[in-house]
Amino acid sequence: MVSQEQRRRQLAREKFLRQQQRRTEARRKARIRNSVIASVLGVVLIGSLALYTTGVLKQDDDKTNASAEVTPSASPSKAPDPCDKPAEGKPKSKTWKKEPALSIDKSAKYTMKLDTTCGEIDVALKASAAPHTVNSFNFLAGQGYFDHTKCHRLTTNGIYVLQCGDPTGMGTGGPGYTIPDENLKDKSLKDNIYPAGTVAMANTGQKNSGGSQFFLVYQDSELPPSYTPFGTVSEAGMKVLQKIAKAGESTGAGDGAPNATVVIDKATVSKN
DSSP states (O other): OOOHHHHHHHHHHHHHHHHHHHHHHHHHHHHHHHHHHHHHHOOTTHHHHHHHHTTTTOSOOSSSOOOTTOOOSSOOOOOOOOSOOOOSOOOOOOOOSSOOOOOSOTTSOEEEEEEETTEEEEEEEOTTTSHHHHHHHHHHHHTTTTTTEEOOEEEOBSBOEEEEOOTTSSSOOOOSOOBOOOOTTOTTOBTTEEOTTEEEEOOOSSTTOBOSOEEEESSOEEOOSOSOEEEEEOHHHHHHHHHHHHTOBSSSSSEESBSSOOEEEEEEEEEO
């Protein structure tokens, strides 16, 4: 007999996977549209403009932004914004055709520091267990890719995560390349539970489809073990996540943009 709580969690997981698939389809359509525009006009750069103006980016995404599927039964009560104003600056839109060459020392320890409008979040990275992922974050952070980007999705029902890493702020962005899944049998993952403090890659629902989007788990969350766990949030960072979660999300249905203005002013990866 399936309990009400188990059913709720199952529905949350199924919804998450459906949203991942929608993001994959949106990206596929965007690539086709850009290709057609480029061939007709002969201007490759206009592809990204057309992608925006035709509304392809307007969608609820995976663990990335999401509201279209859920219709709130009541108007959400918005808590006061506990975060500061973002630093001046805009996200970068640069992309790359292929994954950066592996240059990190897999035997060394690395830390990612996210200076956010809500406080500093330090993450101990798992370089030996997820070298491609850590190497990619080291590269992207060095390029300023995460700077001035919004953490665009907060889930507060069934799955408890904050998702970040998309310069578009809509859940459809990425660095132009994908990285392989790694560390899916991490000893921290038991009974399909991603424990609080886990930092893992978002993906499209397909294998080896991670890009730049990642999620930070602020409360134990049951998910299929298909999202690369590549870091652990510090104790102080967890307090920041709890503050963000307490402010709630925009739909009132447990899945939407955070009410808190969560912006990564600066992201850095350092070798300890």
